[in-house]
Amino acid sequence: MGNIFENLISERTIFANREVLRPTYIPENLPHRKEQINGLAGALSAALKGETPSNILIYGKTGTGKTATVKYVSKELEEMGEKIGSKCSLVYINGEVFDTQYRVFAYLAKTFNKRVPMIGWPTDMVYSEFKAGIDTEDRCVIVILDEVDKLATKGDGALYNLSRINSELNNAKVSMIGISNDLTFTERLDPRVRSSLGEDEIIFPPYNANQLQDILGERAEIAFNESVIKEGVIPLCAAFAAQEHGDARRALDLLRVSGEIAERTKSDVVTEEHVRLATEKMEASRIVEVVKTLPLQSKIVLSSVLQLSKEKNKRRFASGEVYNMYRRLCNHLGMEPLTQRRVTDFVSELDILGLINAVVVSKGRYARTKEISLSVPEVLVQPILLEDYKLRAISNIRVKTQITL
């Protein structure tokens, strides 16, 4: 018998190049984004003429090609800059990772070869270090702030300083591109920053089902081997994703996972059935992942809702009930319970994550509460919570018999 891997590598009948379907892949061609690409390129072309490009704000929901477009245009711009000998540096910063003023400037300073510790210094020192780093020569620095809305509260100082930095520079020029999927986030900004950041705006509308099909088709061509994709598969992926505000990333993920399922079940074609299995699998693993990575306190709050649905014969609970249960669980686990105020924050977070459903209802004379209910299957969540050794003790909590007066 041959090597044990022999079968495993020779069996590649489904994928030709799976990487093409990953969200990090930047394609050569971006269908249905001509207008946005031209708009962006037009605005940035100023940099090649030695002028300062206006700041740009890019809006669009997740998976509408914002990041891909910006990265694509950046690459082209850098190449052209090199060719004609004008210095253009584009720095990509993700606002989710670098979410405070300090971190943004520390990262920027570092990319211009300044040594700055990731914490410890006063912020203005880091800021001047960055300025010193770029002002050594005549150049244009374009700072791309992805998920800039994440910076709006904690890191708004970074936006403010970046928007007025040009008046303090002698040689270099700085402009920024903000990418956001929240259309309303500028409301939280200082008016001066708002007007400066929004000098130019580019909107990325969601893709419709047909456009998604074009995108999928183009990628599938490269990603899959010939004729493994059955007739209805791509339209179905497109349709699922179109329901979710036309999210291309989701559509591509769906297609990839469908292929992986087909591969694993030793099927030599991808069928619509595989796509259906993929949607289920993706939703379940999303929930598992989210619950797993929840902070401990948040897990306890979620457990409280779970415990309540077990003990009582109803689905929705007032926030007071949940908080009482939360205290009981903390007690049981030998932990100090947090205040109610804090717990309402956890409840809101769980709501945003889609694990529970919470609505504020006013009960007139009887004040108001949040009605809370679990919005994921109990059987799915329970085992994951108990995986956390700190929560093991919950499993043997005695079900309190209802006190009836």
Place this chain on the structure above:
DNA sequence: CTTCCACGGGAACACTGGGGTG
């Protein structure tokens, strides 16, 4: 019109983990 109480925004506080300085 009053009245009820959790909601949720914001200030204040404690703590952490890094820096520089004498």
Place this chain on the structure above:
DNA sequence: CACCCCAGTGTTCCCGTGGAAG
């Protein structure tokens, strides 16, 4: 080395507010 400075995080404290039943 001891000591203070600083940004950042997670929390508590304080309080104005919403909105229908009474």
